[in-house]
Amino acid sequence: MAGANDGALPQQVNIGFIAAIVAVATIGGFMFGYDSGVINGTQKGLEAAFDLGKLGIGVNVGAILVGSAIGAFGAGRLADRIGRRSVMMLAAALFLVSALLAGAASASAIFIVARIIGGLGVGAASVISPVYISEVTPAAIRGRLSSVQQVMIITGLTGAFVANFALARYAGGSTAQFWLGYPAWRWMFWLQAIPAAVYLVALLVIPESPRYLVAQGRIDEARAVLTRLFGAAEADRKVADISRSLAADHHRPKLSDLVDKTTGKIRPIVWTGIGLAVFQQFVGINVVFYYGATLWEAVGFSEDYALQTNILSGVLSIGACIATILLVDKIGRKPLLLIGSAGMAVTLAIVAWAFSTAVVGDGGAVSLPGNNGVIALIAANLYVISFNISWGPIMWVMLGEMFPNQIRGSGLAVSGFAQWIANAAISVSFPALVVSPGLAVTYTGYAIFAAISFFFVRAMVNETRGRELEDMEG
Template sequence: MKLQGNAYVTLICFTAGLGGFLFGFDTAVISGAINFLRNQFHLSAVMEGWLMSSALLGCVFGASISGYLADKYGRRLILLSSAILFIVSAIGCAIAITPAFLVIARIVGGIGVGFAAMVAPMFISELSPAKLRGRLVSLYQLAITLGILCSYLSNSFLLNYASNGAASASSFMHYYLVAEVWRGMLGSNMVPALLFFIFLLFVPESPRWLVKMGKTAEAGRILERVNGKDSAESELFEIEKAISGETGSFRQLLEPGMRVALLIGLALPFLSQLSGITTVMYYAPAIFEKAGLKAGSAMGSASVIGFFNMIFTLLAIWKIDKWGRKPLLIWGFIGLSVALFLIGWAFTRESVAGNVLLSSFIYYIAVFASTLGPGVWVVISEIYPTKIRGRAMSMATLSLFLGSTFVTQTYPILRDSIGVGNVFLLYGLVMLPAAYFVKKYVPETKGESLEEIEHYWKENTKLSSIEQE
């Protein structure tokens, strides 16, 4: 019996969401390895920043070309390509003998992340019914948080394994899991990457892309399995109507109504990264060690953060289609500002206990995971016309990774020059104008079909829930 309706689309979205899991796992797994790499290769602050941000540079490149590739060759093929890149990167990281080789392997993985990060939420958005779209796209963010948590747990397990010296001195496993345990940490990404590739072999193409390519009958069959025959016919008609009126050119984004959508897609992802979320995920164990915790307990504290990241993302999935995107983003930026000031204050007071710092980080993660984490991905996946959605969302994802790269590259330098506490205070200041930006420019899009959102931009009319507050 074939799956139908919500069960079918959830299964498809879950598979695409594995790209988010790999995104989180691949970008956060370096957090457990960085101290070993710093000691083994005698890394300077600049080289450390380069090694940490090399994957993000790959993300920038991957995101910059994935939109064009996804619009030309389809969403599914690019997701398959990202899985292959993840596998190659994991092998390269495990066998790297120099920092340069490791950087190249991390860049390859970053390209895979760039592909998956751009295509997966768009793919989910294009397959989801309007009433469930926010929830299902948020599954992508949940997958990212689960990947981050699993990377912390995997690193903690391998660190304990290495500390006990479980493998014999002459064994092959000793080299990868004990003597240079960072190789096992960075190479463990291969397992979920293989699963991602296998699952993708059973996933259909996006029906909206199929309509764009003239494969209407195939698109109709997929929509029928998602929404039922009657709804599928109606939705197929709306998709064809919307696509027939699109130019398929980037100039469409420069039309009067679409300029605000372009501004939102470029500014919102970048501002979300200025919250320092990448710094927290990359440097969590190192940050806690700097606060006075030992390596093992620091990794455990990082795992606690990863756990709360996942739990509060579940809250966002539950409520985003009820609360709406705009309130979630506004209160997210305000809440993050408060959290970052608390973290900065805790670091500037030497007498503050480690549990106070951990509590501040948990509050920070709770706010980000329940607001900006899923909210940004949902907004940028639904505000663009179908014919250019791939390329336009590619620009939005590129902006997100440029923000991540900027923050990750500058953190070690700022940390060494002004101190960890002042870095987080600086991040907190930036969040206040970001909240104003959302209030002024971002419309509410909950409950609307992608075609209705597109009509809103073109006609500059207020349709049902799409209203500026």
Template sequence: MNQSVNLNYIAFLSVVAAIGGFLFGYDTAVISGTIIQVSTQFSLDTVSQGWYVGCALVGSIIGVLCGGYLGDRLGRRKALFIAAILFAVSALYCAFAPNFQQLIYARVIGGIGIGVVSIISPMYISELSVPQYRGRLVSLYQLAVTIGFLGAYLVNYVLLNFSLEGGANLQEGWLRWIFHEEVWRGMLGISGIPAIFFFIVLFFIPESPRWLVLRGELSQAETVLTRVYRSKSVAELEVAKIKDVRSSAGQQQNWKLLKEPGVRKAVWIGAAIAILGQFMGVNAVLYYGPTIFESSGLSGGDSLFYQVIVGLVNVLTTILAVFVIDKVGRKRLVYLGVSAMIFFLLLISIYFIWGKEIGLPSAFMLVCFLAYVFSCAISISAVIWVLLSEMYPNNIRGVAMSVAGLSLWVGTYLVGQLTPWLLVNLTPGGTFLLFAVMCVPYMLIVWKLVPETTGKSLEEIERHWIH
């Protein structure tokens, strides 16, 4: 079976779907470089600043609620087309928004696109992959997200420098307006280029074969799987397996199948690890890194420089995770990575509580900070979308991932809102201690309730929950 797999073709399809992850990462991270400029231009108070940052998260929640339905109703490929259009419209709208209210609308549209791709892209990759490569291929999505983060940091840095040094040489017109006078428009709007590219390349990928089987379009599913396996007989066998599991699950669709005890358990477990993962400090580190660095005594450096370092470590570690996730296994990666996260979170907490008394240098905190990012990127960040994309039955995969995605984005929103309060009221030391404590229930749930899915087909995983 391994020799018959057309890995180049599967990798191409996975990379195309993962472009949605890049847009997700860019659209999420680019906001950090525009807050001061937008706040100054539109005279925003602290509440309006929070709404400017958080409105895209509200859009993301809307997107995950719609994404699963769109994926199940229209197909994974058409849902990705919709997301690409949303990203392109949002980018153009942000670049030319005439006022703050219109800018908010534009960001919400982009947030809906984020929510849709966060569900559909990993689902599509998972459904087209073969068991022995599925982990690393779905991890390409998370890698694309981290590249999007890093890309946003670099674009913010480059465009800001250009606006200060060379932008004044641009002739009067919209280019000077976007890339010099109000450069935040360029930062937000430039994502329209990869969004349009994403829309174009989607024409070159097929629909998910498992969705086609679900809709009764067996001949089209066989055609896709024949290209995947380079064998019509193997493709027919795979279609038969998918049909067999579908029959054993009954013809129930969506919410009705959620009443099944095993399926309901899978959905609750997925939602639990999705929301708990956000309270282990992941997004607090990515969103509020500069503030935390300033608290540690590293304020003399450029905050954008430290953001780039964090983004670079995130990308390089995710690349490593892509190569080891199918060899080490999902659960073992979680055990190793989360254990290391607890260790470094405790060290960071100790630094903030007793660092000055015992003479710890600021570089100690920076090293622990980057080690935490490494531990997180190689474990929960790489594993979460792989697990969510493969642990649900085919009949309800879209709806179930919407439930888990909703939990994840609600957690992200809460962490984004609560972190500033925690840093002030619990102090940075207490905040990182809380993050360390929150790692424990996550580890217990994965240990006791999540099955090891490495090397298993989606149909084998489905049988685990149904029977």
């Protein structure tokens, strides 16, 4: 098979340059994580400032997901037109605007608009950063370098948790006044402007994806980038391989490419991408990310301790992602997905059982009897570890590399859109589900989806470890 990889790196590969490119591209992952996680810990401030009920909180928290779905769908298509780097720069600008506007919002409607703008950036970064990384890295180490994206997502989430905790602790609470007389929760959003600005400036110094350049007929520019990445000899081979992969059916990429012209049906690889994207959300992970503080307060934790628990989950997530980096190019993508599905199904079932024992005391205070609170906390963190050693990074690795060159942008657009719609369905519904039918039933539902995902992976997912992007089929 042309371009097949035997697990060895090209002799002249420029690891330092590739590492620098990946470091810049994954700042988008950091912003994705920070912008998604910052809402966790600001909800008391939003309730007080905008006089919100449960439904209002759900809408304000979920607003980012509307933008994210649109951003993911639009970015995949736009990247085929203006380039991967240009779309990432647009995302960085959206992050900056969102951070400033969300912190300054004087009404719920303005805040919702700000979060939708941020969501456009999150959606764009979520799909374009992984595909950009996959297109500038050698097949032998593509999995581990693509997995860095998830490390940065979790680092961004953890960074938001740490910043929220520090601001709330220093100010005396998330609604207490802080610097310049503004409450701490507003500064939680304004802090995002710093990494957003860094991301925008750093993107100016990295090259465009060579596969995009070849698709646009800019062969000399593509060869120059590939020479810097892999050396002259490997650059010539890759230009030939990319051109070959596009030559059989080369035209401007469009959504109709996702339909097999022979059968008239949507390509199976597209259904696999959509399934991976949807199951990653239906296991309920973003309930922990978006509502972690509220969740633990609901079972009797103080605000301060709940925010500390968020930080613990973030640190464990980073450790799990680092384990993925060490394993993904050795044992493959599919085995990690299967391990994660099994682990999540078991731990979610334990969390559901623990919450089923909750009791309501005087004044409506909720608590878990005996050691059940500790059991719930341990099981929840084992669930987070199971997710982040598998579905967290691997879903993005797979979406970035599994599609053939001609349909990569369109495949990402549809899969990314499905991922964020599923995210919205889970996240917006959670506050109401806590009330009825309750946490135990809700977590049982997530456990069932985790179990189903195991069989989906066995039936639908093909291993991509060590394969060149030009050799992907579907």
